[in-house]
Amino acid sequence: MLAYFFASWIRWDRGMGFPNQAIIIDLPSRKGYFFGLQIWPDEIYFITILLILAALGLFIFTTLFGRLWCGYxxxxxxxxxxxxxxxxxxxxDRNERITLDNSCLDKKKFIKKSLTYISWLIVAFFFAFAWVAYFYDAMDLAKDFYSLSIxxxxxxxxxxxxxxxxxxAGVFREKVCIYMCPYGRFQSAMIEKSTTVVTYNHLRGEPRxxxxxxxxxxxxxxxCFLVCPMGIDIRDGLQMECIGCGLCVDTCDEVMEKIKRPKGLIAYSSEDAVKSSSIDQPTLKKISSPxxxxxxxxxxxxxxxxxxxLINKQELSIIVIKERAPLFTLTPAGTIRNAYTLKLQNKSLSQKEYLLSIDGLDSYKFKVxxxxxxxxxxxIISLAPELxxxxxxxxxxxxxxxxxQKIEFTLKDTSSHKLYNETSVFIFN
Ligand code: SF4
Ligand code: SF4
Structure with missing residues (x-):
């Protein structure tokens, strides 16, 4: 939560005319900035890769430790x-809330309910503000909000x-997990008998x-049933609704402590571990599963x-468009002339200088x-930052x-000596 709320306030100097927020998606310029990294619209595949990595990370953790993501x-x-x-x-607590809900509306109930709803609204607004700050510039958003010029x-x-x-968060709660989120539906495909999940030790607990x-x-x-935010009884076995929050674990441990029996009747354990009467299997053993x-x-x-x-991320984008009308021109000197449009984009935040040359023809001259x-x-082609x-x-x-004949346009960065190439054709007849 701290990272979410405050990361947008971190500043990052990119020079005049560029956003000075470390993490921002700048919609007017259609670019994303992440500290020293810029993501252009044609590099959106980086986001795709990031999402694939996040999904795979989720698969690995679910296989090893169940629904850690959901619960925490x-x-x-x-x-x-x-x-x-x-x-x-x-x-x-829950019982007091049920009693309050069933009571008639009086001054006390009105104040308690109003304070709850107003506080929810404030938290929801802060969440919204923090989210918008990743697209608007947090400082400007705060100033514009204060001066009512947003x-x-x-x-x-x-x-x-x-x-x-x-x-x-206030009304739907667990219904979002059960009816809207697809993750719970396919968790069964990832969970194994050795996966750490919230488990009721039926060998120890039964008969009740x-x-x-x-x-x-x-x-x-x-x-354990009353405390469960998803309204399930974990004693019926692992269910799709269980988000692994562990509230039933803590509650049952308190009960066990009171009746002077060993804790862990409900615990983060696995089916295999319950069968072998151990608390859980070592993580190393689980990691070695296929x-x-x-x-x-x-x-x-x-x-x-x-x-x-990322390492090979191009700082210069080149597109060569061959003029098609006419395809070629015969000059009075008897030579053949072709015309091209070269689209260049300096994707870096600094002024760049490139040496433009053409390869592939034996005897030629060209002008820009x-x-x-x-x-x-x-x-020599000079390009201003992001130009x-x-x-x-x-x-x-x-x-x-x-x-x-095939030809190649080459631009050589005069400072880093990096080469950027793009091919096209020269039409003779
Ligand atoms: S309280 Fe227990 S059964 Fe309910 S969601 Fe949390 S971990 Fe699962
Ligand atoms: S909290 Fe523990 S003792 Fe109580 S019903 Fe649940 S499993 Fe049984």
Missing amino acids: TCPHTVFTDIFIKIETFFQG SFSGILWLLSLTFTTYVF GKVSEVVGDCIDCYK KSIFYFLVFCVVFGLAVFS QGFQQSSGREF ETELKIFIEANNSSFHE
Whole structure:
């Protein structure tokens, strides 16, 4: 939560004219900034790779430790938790809340309910504000909000996110997990008998009965059921609805402590561990399962691809468009002239200088409209940070018996000596 709420306030100097927020998706310029990294619209595959990595990470953790994501890190669970804490603070525990709900509306009930709903609204608004700050610049958003000069789209997003957070975390709660989130549906495909999940030790607990009777350890107090935010009885076995929050574990441990029996009747354990009467199996043993190894290998391959793409991320984008009308021109000197449009985009945050040259023709000369030739057959092209430009290029070559010849446009970064190439064709006849 701290990272979510405060990361948008971290500043990052990119120079004049660029967002100085470390993490921001700048919609007007259609670019994403993450500290020193920029993501352009044509590099959206980085986001795809990131999502694939996140999904694979989720698969690995689910195979090893069950629904850790749901119980501890899913934003919906965390916000629902915060909302329940607020509700408990103003209205008391579950039983007190049920009594309050069933009572007639009086001044006390009105105040308790109003304070709860107002607090929910404030938390929901902060969530919405933090989200919009990743698209608007947190400082500007705060200033514009204070001076009531926030844009219409900003207001719309703030209101809709406040509303959805309030409704999802305050009203829908576990219904979002059961009816809207697809994750619970396919968790059964990932969970194995050795996976750590919240498990009721039926060998120890059954048959259930009163504490005075000589039966299993479960005294059928229903506390684990009453405390469950998903409304399930874990004693019926692992169910799709269980988000692994562990509230039933803590509650049952308290009960066991009171009746002086060993804790762990409900515990983070596994089916295999219960059968072998141990608490849980070592993580190392679980990691060696074929499913975990498969997920881990796929994760490593995708991660390697991501790192490779990041290292080889192009700072210059080149597109060459061959003029088609006319395809070629015969000059009075008897040479053949072809025209091209060269689209360049400096994707870096610094001024760049490139040497433009052409390869593939034996005898030729070329000019770039509006530029002076620097030396030999090269042109110096200067590009301001993030500048996108179009150059008109004319190449003249002696006539040939060939119909066409492949040519290559090369731009050499004068500071890093990195080469950027793009191919096209020269048409003779
Ligand atoms: S809290 Fe423990 S003792 Fe009580 S019903 Fe649940 S499993 Fe049985
Ligand atoms: S069964 Fe236990 S771990 Fe699962 S959701 Fe309910 S309280 Fe949480």
